[in-house]
Amino acid sequence: MNHRYIYTSLTRISDLAEKGFTLKKLPKTQWETGDYVVCKILDAGSNTLKLELPNGRMRGVIGGESIVGALGERFATLEATGTWKKVEEDLEMHVLTGAGLLGKMTSKSVFIPNMMKIGYVAHAFRGKEKLTMDSFVEPITEVPYSTPTILLVGTSMSAGKTTSARIVTNLFKLNGLKVVGAKLTGAGRFKDILAVKDVGADVVFDFVDVGLPSSIYPREKYKEKLKLLLSKIESQKAEVAVIEIGASPLEPYNGDIAINAIREQIKCTILSASDPYAVYGLMKAFDIIPDIVTGISTNTLAGRRMVEELCDVKALNLIDPTTTEELKRILSLKTGFSL
Numbered sequence: 095m096n097h098r099y100i101y102t103s104l105t106r107i108s109d110l111a112e113k114g115f116t117l118k119k120l121p122k123t124q125w126e127t128g129d130y131v132v133c134k135i136l137d138a139g140s141n142t143l144k145l146e147l148p149n150g151r152m153r154g155v156i157g158g159e160s161i162v163g164a165l166g167e168r169f170a171t172l173e174a175t176g177t178w179k180k181v182e183e184d185l186e187m188h189v190l191t192g193a194g195l196l197g198k199m200t201s202k203s204v205f206i207p208n209m210m211k212i213g214y215v216a217h218a219f220r221g222k223e224k225l226t227m228d229s230f231v232e233p234i235t236e237v238p239y240s241t242p243t244i245l246l247v248g249t250s251m252s253a254g255k256t257t258s259a260r261i262v263t264n265l266f267k268l269n270g271l272k273v274v275g276a277k278l279t280g281a282g283r284f285k286d287i288l289a290v291k292d293v294g295a296d297v298v299f300d301f302v303d304v305g306l307p308s309s310i311y312p313r314e315k316y317k318e319k320l321k322l323l324l325s326k327i328e329s330q331k332a333e334v335a336v337i338e339i340g341a342s343p344l345e346p347y348n349g350d351i352a353i354n355a356i357r358e359q360i361k362c363t364i365l366s367a368s369d370p371y372a373v374y375g376l377m378k379a380f381d382i383i384p385d386i387v388t389g390i391s392t393n394t395l396a397g398r399r400m401v402e403e404l405c406d407v408k409a410l411n412l413i414d415p416t417t418t419e420e421l422k423r424i425l426s427l428k429t430g431f432s433l
Contacts (some may be wrong), residue, residue, distance in 0.1 A: 103194060104227070110225070135160070172203060174199055219267055247365050248339070260293045271333045317351060353380065360404075365387045398410075
């Protein structure tokens with residue numbers, strides 16, 4: 095392992111740390127989403143900020159260290175927005191997520207700490223080849239997607255999708271089923287799919303596995319990436335797939351494309367919602383009628399009652415163990431598996 099740099103988790107599909115690389119500065123006109131670049135930490139920001147490593151562990155930083163991450167874009171409603179496309183002549187940018195998503199911050203919430211500031215050093219090269227996330231994507235034969243799917247979708251980030259995915263995955267695994275977990279859209283963080291792996295998912299995938307630092311990407315090109323990702327899921331021949339759409343389908347992460355690509359295989363939809371009115375809005379915007387609404391909106395009897403009266407859908411606070419039997423009943427009914 096090369097300890098000269100901090101390798102962030104967006105490098106986890108690569109062999110950069112094991113086989114090394116050379117550095118070459120490129121003019122910004124030659125930068126692209128997914129490029130692997132080396133940057134020097136100029137300001138560590140808050141002392142609470144850490145970087146996510148390829149194994150999912152979090153690591154603190156020391157001023158002046160250098161990191162390897164990937165150029166990308168983030169457009170989070172609750173935390174921060176940014177893109178490499180806004181980098182100026184000083185070549186300074188920010189660590190937009192702990193996974194090493196790198197770009198110029200364009201806005202942030204006052205409720206999160208200052209973001210880590212970095213300076214561009216160079217691109218990673220081997221010989222004359224610029225190294226990108228695409229350089230390390232394993233080829234796979236495209237096949238139609240037919241795996242029975244539990245869809246986890248949210249009205250916003252941090253609405254409870256991953257927690258719900260963990261609970262559902264655990265129930266299927268307790269009944270001896272082969273489960274694949276996946277995240278089709280969002281901004282690259284390894285922790286989300288590792289959380290599903292930790293409760294027993296046989297294998298996990300996300301958009302990083304097909305070369306994307308986040309799913310903010312030209313729509314037609316994202317469709318091609320999505321075909322590869324769904325083929326990877328299908329190749330596992332799992333009995334059920336627990337699939338999360340990161341952020342909200344209304345955000346520019348191509349969530350609508352992902353939902354439409356798997357719509358015919360969706361057996362049960364679980365919506366994590368921040369409030370009852372958001373449930374209503376998402377249902378209308380995407381022609382989705384969730385089988386279960388959970389998340390912050392179901393924390394109290396008042397919230398659950400409003401969801402059920404306003405939207406005529408079942409509201410369950412899945413982190414409450416008294417709802418488990420009802421959850422199992424709904425999943426069994428929708429999937430045909432006896433839980």
